[in-house]
Amino acid sequence: MSNAFLQPQVRPIHALRTRLALAYTVLTLFLTGILGIASYFGINFALERHLKEETASYGQNLQARFDNPINALQEKAFYGEVYYQLHDLDGQPVAQFHSSNLGNLQLPTVNGLTHLENRVLWIGKTNWTIRSRVIGSIYVAVDARELEQTRKFALVALTGLALLATLLAFPLGYTIGARGLKPLELAAARAANVDPSNPQSLGLTGLVGDEVGVLVGALEGTLTRIRDRQQIERGTLAEIAHELGTPLTVLTAQLENLASQTANPLAISARDAAWDIARTSEDLLLLARGELEPTLDLHLLDAREVVRAVALEYQQSPLEFVVPPNRLEISADPVRLRQAIRNLTRNAVRAVTNTRETCEFRPASVQLKLEQQGQKAIISITDNGPGIRPEDLEFIFERFYSRAGGSGIGLAVVRRIARAHGGDARAFNNHTGGAMFVLELPLADLELE
Amino acid sequence: MQGRGLAKILVVEDDENLAGVLAGDLRLAGYEVLSVKTGLAALELAALEHPDVVLLDLGLPDLDGLEVARQLRADNAPVIIAVTGRISIADRVDGLYAGADDYITKPFALEELRARLHAQLRLRRPHNDAIEIGTLKLEPHARKCSVGAAEISLSTKEFELLEILARRPGRIFSQSELFERSYQDLEPDSNAIEVRISAIRRKLRQAGLENVIRTVRGAGYAFRNSD
Numbered sequence: 001m002s003n004a005f006l007q008p009q010v011r012p013i014h015a016l017r018t019r020l021a022l023a024y025t026v027l028t029l030f031l032t033g034i035l036g037i038a039s040y041f042g043i044n045f046a047l048e049r050h051l052k053e054e055t056a057s058y059g060q061n062l063q064a065r066f067d068n069p070i071n072a073l074q075e076k077a078f079y080g081e082v083y084y085q086l087h088d089l090d091g092q093p094v095a096q097f098h099s100s101n102l103g104n105l106q107l108p109t110v111n112g113l114t115h116l117e118n119r120v121l122w123i124g125k126t127n128w129t130i131r132s133r134v135i136g137s138i139y140v141a142v143d144a145r146e147l148e149q150t151r152k153f154a155l156v157a158l159t160g161l162a163l164l165a166t167l168l169a170f171p172l173g174y175t176i177g178a179r180g181l182k183p184l185e186l187a188a189a190r191a192a193n194v195d196p197s198n199p200q201s202l203g204l205t206g207l208v209g210d211e212v213g214v215l216v217g218a219l220e221g222t223l224t225r226i227r228d229r230q231q232i233e234r235g236t237l238a239e240i241a242h243e244l245g246t247p248l249t250v251l252t253a254q255l256e257n258l259a260s261q262t263a264n265p266l267a268i269s270a271r272d273a274a275w276d277i278a279r280t281s282e283d284l285l286l287l288a289r290g291e292l293e294p295t296l297d298l299h300l301l302d303a304r305e306v307v308r309a310v311a312l313e314y315q316q317s318p319l320e321f322v323v324p325p326n327r328l329e330i331s332a333d334p335v336r337l338r339q340a341i342r343n344l345t346r347n348a349v350r351a352v353t354n355t356r357e358t359c360e361f362r363p364a365s366v367q368l369k370l371e372q373q374g375q376k377a378i379i380s381i382t383d384n385g386p387g388i389r390p391e392d393l394e395f396i397f398e399r400f401y402s403r404a405g406g407s408g409i410g411l412a413v414v415r416r417i418a419r420a421h422g423g424d425a426r427a428f429n430n431h432t433g434g435a436m437f438v439l440e441l442p443l444a445d446l447e448l449e
Numbered sequence: 450m451q452g453r454g455l456a457k458i459l460v461v462e463d464d465e466n467l468a469g470v471l472a473g474d475l476r477l478a479g480y481e482v483l484s485v486k487t488g489l490a491a492l493e494l495a496a497l498e499h500p501d502v503v504l505l506d507l508g509l510p511d512l513d514g515l516e517v518a519r520q521l522r523a524d525n526a527p528v529i530i531a532v533t534g535r536i537s538i539a540d541r542v543d544g545l546y547a548g549a550d551d552y553i554t555k556p557f558a559l560e561e562l563r564a565r566l567h568a569q570l571r572l573r574r575p576h577n578d579a580i581e582i583g584t585l586k587l588e589p590h591a592r593k594c595s596v597g598a599a600e601i602s603l604s605t606k607e608f609e610l611l612e613i614l615a616r617r618p619g620r621i622f623s624q625s626e627l628f629e630r631s632y633q634d635l636e637p638d639s640n641a642i643e644v645r646i647s648a649i650r651r652k653l654r655q656a657g658l659e660n661v662i663r664t665v666r667g668a669g670y671a672f673r674n675s676d
Contacts, residue, residue, distance in 0.1 A: 246464045
């Protein structure tokens with residue numbers, strides 16, 4: 001797997017925080033709107049009622065007084081800023097009381113208000129009756145500048161309030177959402193990068209017990225359980241490998257003795273099989289140990305020695321072995337490095353010997369070659385076997401990836417060992433057919449005395 | 450080789466089959482072999498017989514293998530080769546700290562074991578604990594270091610460092626590892642090791658030994674292992 005840091009991306013428009021903030025905003029707008037309209041009408045209703053009552057009471061007063069028209073002549077001063085007009089049944093003014101001529105008070109009103117000579121008036125109408133007979137109308141006009149101003153103020157104030165609340169709701173909602181969801185985002189980013197073979201904690205602390213906290217906690221718990229499970233599995237694997245260690249040492253030793261004493265082909269093949277099992281158990285033990293770094297027993301050594309040691313183990317095989325004339329000093333754990341080179345060599349030898357029938361015209365060959373390239377020691381193992389299926393190339397070093405045949409352990413071990421040494425392992429197909437595996441190791445950075 | 454035929458090996462292994470195989474093979478290779486199954490028996494027999502090499506399985510039924518290594522080291526100072534089959538990562542490192550000179554992991558080839566034995570015995574003469582590499586000779590008990598006939602005067606710490614490195618030629622020791630082994634009582638100081646190493650180098654160079662201690666950048670120091 002490539003090591004590029006995976007960052008799950010949420011488009012801003014899809015972000016939960018945006019959606020929540022928008023929802024809050026719409027809700028705020030709706031609520032403040034309803035509230036504003038209600039209060040506006042409430043205030044307006046109260047003020048209008050007050051004016052209606054006022055004009056009505058003046059009207060009744062006038063009604064009472066105009067039972068006797070003579071009384072009417074003395075009323076002007078009494079009412080001060082209140083104007084009134086008496087109309088006959090045809091709507092013609094017959095009397096009015098005001099210092100100035102206001103004209104006909106049967107004026108068009110806008111929202112109940114009448115604008116007249118810079119005055120704002122509320123005009124109320126009552127019937128003019130004498131002895132229960134309607135003889136006309138009484139119009140009473142009172143100053144209503146206060147109503148107009150209150151209406152304007154209420155409108156401005158309530159609209160402003162609604163807008164302000166709405167404007168505040170979005171950033172506030174967004175911020176709260178962002179703060180609350182930050183751990184979720186972090187958790188997602190880290191969860192996306194969890195190494196399946198070694199799932200470490202997400203490392204999020206200080207979470208409150210909200211839904212996000214619960215989710216992250218649950219995720220953390222899952223990771224812990226996976227880790228515990230892996231620990232147990234590794235332990236079991238290691239236990240198995242360990243249990244195999246002693247009998248395998250005995251078995252290989254005895255078969256080694258038998259093979260060298262009798263030179264019996266059966267004994268030799270039994271010995272080789274026993275060694276295969278021993279090496280596999282070694283691989284298992286190594287994989288079970290997990291992180292390799294602390295167990296490396298680094299030596300300053302000549303890479304040629306290690307390659308030579310592996311080549312010596314495969315003397316019976318069609319193995320060609322090439323090393324440079326000069327020392328290639330690397331810092332490596334000789335046992336582990338030999339294990340890696342051996343795994344690759346063993347695979348190659350198997351590949352050519354198992355499929356000899358299919359390439360009948362070419363003699364099986366494996367080349368184990370060490371060379372220097374820049375500051376690297378390159379160990380390549382080339383065979384003329386069937387090669388690697390292209391779809392397997394990318395995954396061939398993955399642990400337990402066994403589609404290419406085998407247990408999926410050997411190559412995983414090779415790569416792990418190579419990387420622990422600061423190098424890497426690669427697989428290719430030769431253009432001439434067959435596979436090539438390359439082990440790259442950095443040369444030891446030696447300081448001259 | 451001078452050790453062969455004379456060297457006495459104590460095999461401490463609780464698995465009878467393996468003990469039998471090891472004893473048989475080592476006898477065949479010309480060693481004198483004693484074999485016990487428990488840590489207590491190993492300590493008793495080591496005190497009586499003074500083996501040159503103890504092949505010590507760390508997973509013993511009675512005592513902790515590392516503890517046995519520590520006591521063996523304290524009493525007799527034989528070469529100790531630890532045999533581990535255990536899971537713990539720390540095993541090997543612990544084994545080496547406890548005084549094992551080398552380790553081998555099961556399953557192993559007898560050939561491999563013989564090679565390790567041979568390498569260890571080549572470094573040290575039996576019953577003497579002296580280390581000889583080429584013309585360089587270290588005698589830990591006397592704290593004496595010499596190149597050919599010329600004696601080299603090293604401080605206690607310098608001698609300790611050179612001894613740690615020379616016991617396992619080629620093995621790379623990081624600065625912190627060297628520090629832990631030789632300055633257990635002090636606060637880590639990155640300079641201390643560097644200063645001692647360059648003093649050792651200077652003294653060896655004066656005696657005609659060049660490039661005995663190699664510096665591997667980013668890794669540590671190693672005793673030269675090219676011959």
